[in-house]
Amino acid sequence: MRARDVVITGLGTAVAGAGGPETLLRGPVAGGDDPVTRLRGPGLRYKDRATRLALCAARDALADAGLPEALDAPEGTEGGGGPLVDGLRFGVVVSTNWGNVDTVCETSATIHRAGYTATSPMLLPNTASNVTASWVAITHGLRGANVTLCNGPTSGLDAVHWARTLIAAGRLDHALVIGVEPVNEPVRRLVGTGGPGLFDGAVSLVAEAAPAAAARGARPLARVGPYARRADPDAAVAAVRADEPAAPARWYVPEGRPAGGDTGPAGLPAHDLSLRWGRSSGALGVLQCVAGTAELARTGQAAALASAGGEGDDGAAALLLLAATAAGAGA
Amino acid sequence: MNVLVTGMGAVSSVGGDARATFAALAQGRSGLAELRGFDRSRFRARHAYEIDDRPAPGTDVPLRATGWLLRAVAEALADAGLAGDLTGVPVLVGTTLRELRSVELNWCEGAPFDAARLHFGTALRERFGADRTYTVANACSASLYALGLGTDLLETGEADTVVVAGVDTITESTYGLLDRVYREAPESVRPFDRGRRGMLQGDGAAAVVLRRGPGAPAGARAYATVRGVGLNCDAYHPSAPDSGSIGRVMREAHRRAGIKPADVDLVLLHGTGTPLNDEAEARALGEVFAGVPRPPRMTAVKSMIGHTAGASGLHSLITAVQALHSGRVPPTLGLDEPIDEVAGFRLAREPVTERGMSLAQVDSFGFGGLNAVAVVEKVS
Structure with a gap:
């Protein structure tokens, strides 16, 4: 690390x-x-x-x-x-x-x-x-x-x-x-x-x-990976994935994304947390990271993708969460 | 690497741009006036430092703060020789009250307001194409806090150019609660005077363009370098300051700037004219500058533009940069009987001229014990 x-x-x-x-x-x-x-x-x-x-x-x-x-x-x-x-x-x-x-x-x-x-x-x-x-x-x-x-x-x-x-x-x-x-x-x-x-x-x-x-001997649950903020949601997602070989196992999508369903455009399993917890506005990104970190720590998956803000918003952000162990936890 | 200030913009109760604002401050002209924005029968306080650009007396409209912000940013960009396209350029906006005045107008008077305009990214995207915008709601130190965050982006290599701005307008809720809190209603802001009664709010916005040095890019000039910004939090009280923590953030700013207290020529004080702030700030300065043979010049511009809250830190910084270049130090109005804690400080009631200044400290403190102190140096 x-x-x-x-x-x-x-x-x-x-x-x-x-x-x-x-x-x-x-x-x-x-x-x-x-x-x-x-x-x-x-x-x-x-x-x-x-x-x-x-x-x-x-x-x-x-x-x-x-x-x-x-x-x-x-x-x-x-x-x-x-x-x-x-x-x-x-x-x-x-x-x-x-x-x-x-x-x-x-x-x-x-x-x-x-x-x-x-x-x-x-x-x-x-x-x-x-x-x-x-x-x-x-x-x-x-x-x-x-x-x-x-x-x-x-x-x-x-x-x-x-x-x-x-x-x-x-x-x-x-x-x-x-x-x-x-x-x-x-x-x-x-x-x-x-x-x-x-x-x-x-x-x-x-x-x-x-x-x-x-x-202090703490146990890392995940690493904070690349982040980008762009005008366009797809551009933000592409920017964080560009230099990161680890494929996300799950995509936490912006709330109210019209496509819906269980699969995101890139073929990744998609999660719209607002469907379960309501529209969470400023809390959404942290909600995605908390859910994603818990899931990475539990499953040992390599990465999770979080994205917020869509068409019609003033901007879109994307962030990758990476497995804590990929680079050797505690090193 | 150094951080250059290549453009400045400001809007305040005394001027519509950075130069007009400084010219007024350097002459000791105040924006104080009788309250125009709200129904006076609901308050005991009678005064404020407003920008009264409402369509008609007694008629307030949403999004006035957003308008000032866009003006200040446009001025700073033009001053820096940048085109008005901010695609990919981080823009940080410090504010205490965002567009909450518009929320009040919506709640109390049914004025139309879209919640997407509560933060400033929506308007910045429309006007400048800005897509890396951050509304930083860090109370009255917000714009100087944002300056610290902006320098971090330059220093970690995340950006080559950053725009930092601040804006606030007076809300009825804050105006009324301040009126409720003070024993007597202030008639003006009188920093460090024994007769000070508290702060009065001011309207305004300010913006600077920061570029990664060493030198200014082609076609641009550099006014100053931001040598260092200290940031911390008292973690002590939701509104009362902690002088020990304020002293710590001043030393932190000096350490980041690589300077000693004796190197500082000028201090733009936070100086709100509240009993607690002025005492705590003066005590911290007394400790930090103890033993310095000739203390720096000091002044508090809130005595002329009121407490412009989220914009106040950058209003002070822009004033500091222009004072370093011109040698003109604006006065601290209303300072008739200075408090004991500022004995020996070089504060003046009248405008003064001092040649040869190059290094300024800018103080900005906010509710929640949010402290930011910047050190800027003139580029000749």
């Missing part, structure tokens, strides 16, 4: 009806509990739904990666990061499009109805679209670069790309990547509820520089 390789070492899901990352390909089980009911602690009342969902997924991904829950606790104490994980080198990349639309709509409606005195001052941070990423950082002591992408249909794959770039540029050794979309009345009105419905949940993965993961 090369020094600049970025590996995925942990996965988390906070989606009603999903039992964990390995169940994402199967679809929801009826009657699943709302994951945010698992959260405890002070200050929950003023956290928006996107933040609550993201906190659940983040906690699970850190635990799955074998990382402590609080990176800024003193070394040697319970929860302390220890000598091998430095909170200053641990960043956060969140992807969401509808995350704080509820606070903005409800607050402006309150002001229209009853003036500024009727608002709650505790909601001020929630008006900024980075509020989820900042609560994740505060909760776990992650003091490296912290980025929120609100980038339309490709946003989740873009987030994985930026986590890898921040690591490759030497800013971070570890990054928590989260894709989250909440469902509430302002979101329904803005986005519409047609098609397969709306995804309400969060998914998360831990990305690490391969040497940093190896140094």
